Amino acid sequence: MKGKFDIDVLVASPSTITNRRVQRAMPDYAKMKKPDVKLVVLGDLNVGKTSLLHRYTERKFKDTISTVGGAFFLKQWGPYNISIWDTAGREQFHGLGSLYCRGAAAVILTYDVTNWQSLAELEDRFLYLTDTANSDCIFAIVGNKADLTDPRALVAEPEEEEGGDEKEGVPWANPSPTAPPMFRKQVFREDAVALYSRILRYKLLDEAASMPAERMCFETSAKTGYNVDLLFETLFDMVLPSILRKKSQNESPTVDLEECLEVNRTKDGCCT
Ligand SMILES: Nc1nc2c(ncn2[C@@H]2O[C@H](COP(=O)(O)OP(=O)(O)OP(=O)(O)O)[C@@H](O)[C@H]2O)c(=O)[nH]1
Numbered sequence: 001m002k003g004k005f006d007i008d009v010l011v012a013s014p015s016t017i018t019n020r021r022v023q024r025a026m027p028d029y030a031k032m033k034k035p036d037v038k039l040v041v042l043g044d045l046n047v048g049k050t051s052l053l054h055r056y057t058e059r060k061f062k063d064t065i066s067t068v069g070g071a072f073f074l075k076q077w078g079p080y081n082i083s084i085w086d087t088a089g090r091e092q093f094h095g096l097g098s099l100y101c102r103g104a105a106a107v108i109l110t111y112d113v114t115n116w117q118s119l120a121e122l123e124d125r126f127l128y129l130t131d132t133a134n135s136d137c138i139f140a141i142v143g144n145k146a147d148l149t150d151p152r153a154l155v156a157e158p159e160e161e162e163g164g165d166e167k168e169g170v171p172w173a174n175p176s177p178t179a180p181p182m183f184r185k186q187v188f189r190e191d192a193v194a195l196y197s198r199i200l201r202y203k204l205l206d207e208a209a210s211m212p213a214e215r216m217c218f219e220t221s222a223k224t225g226y227n228v229d230l231l232f233e234t235l236f237d238m239v240l241p242s243i244l245r246k247k248s249q250n251e252s253p254t255v256d257l258e259e260c261l262e263v264n265r266t267k268d269g270c271c272t
C-alpha cells in the first residue's frame, strides 16, 4: 500500500556528511522545505528503527549499519512536510536523544518482539528522553521483527524495482514452503499495552482523554512491510491537528513588544 500523498523523501544524515562522495550528492539545504512537524523514532540498538524508515520511505528492506548520531527523512503529507528523525540506539549516542526529541509531536518507541530486554530499555533508558517533546506529544509503541514470530507478518509487500542494494532474494515473501523458522516471541501485545498505560501515567496524562492503547501499539516487520504504512500514516493523521494549531498560532495577530519599543526609540531619537 502506498501513502495517499506519496511524494519523494529527502534523507540527510550527519553520519554521511563526512564522506566526500556523499557530500557532493547532498541536497541543497537552501532549497529544503521547512518541516511543519517532527516525529522521532527511539529504541535500543538493532531493533530495526532504520529498517522501518527505509521500508516506509524507499519500499525496501536494505542492509543497514548501526546508526551514528541520527538521520532525518522528510515526507510530504498532503500540503505538510513531516520530518522523521531516526536515532542511534547505541549507548554512546544516548545523550543526543533528548535533543532529537525537542519539540516532537510524536515519538515512536521501538522494540524487537523477540527480545524482552529491548522493551524494558524503552522504559528504563528512553522514556525520560521524551521530556523535551511537546506536551501533547503522541506515543506509539512498536514491536518490530514480527516476521520472526507471526505467520501473518510473513506476507511480503513487493519491493521497488530499481536500486539494487536491497538484500538478495526474498525467501520470506512466500510463507510456505520456504518459511523461515519461527523465533520465540518474548514480548506480547499485552506487554506493550501495559507499557503504554505506564507511559501515560509518567506523562501525567488522563488515560480516558488519551489515544487508546489498542490504536497506539503496533507490531511491524520492516522486512516484509507488515503494518509499516499503517504505523506511519496513522501517526501522520494524528499529528495534523498539532500542525494546524501551530499554523493558526503563527498566523494570529500578535504584537511584538520589542519591535514596538525599537520603533518608538527611533522616532524619539533617544537611542540614535
Ligand atoms: N527479521 C527481521 N530483521 C530485521 C527487521 N528489521 C530490521 N532487521 C534486522 O535487524 C538488524 C538491525 O536493523 P537496523 O534497522 O539497523 O536497527 P536499528 O534499530 O536502526 O539499530 P541502531 O541504528 O544501531 O540503533 C539488521 O540486521 C536488520 O536487517 C525485521 O523487521 N525483521
Ligand SMILES: [Mg+2]
Pocket: 049, 050, 051, 064, 065, 066, 067, 086, 087, 088, 089
Ligand atoms: Mg539505525
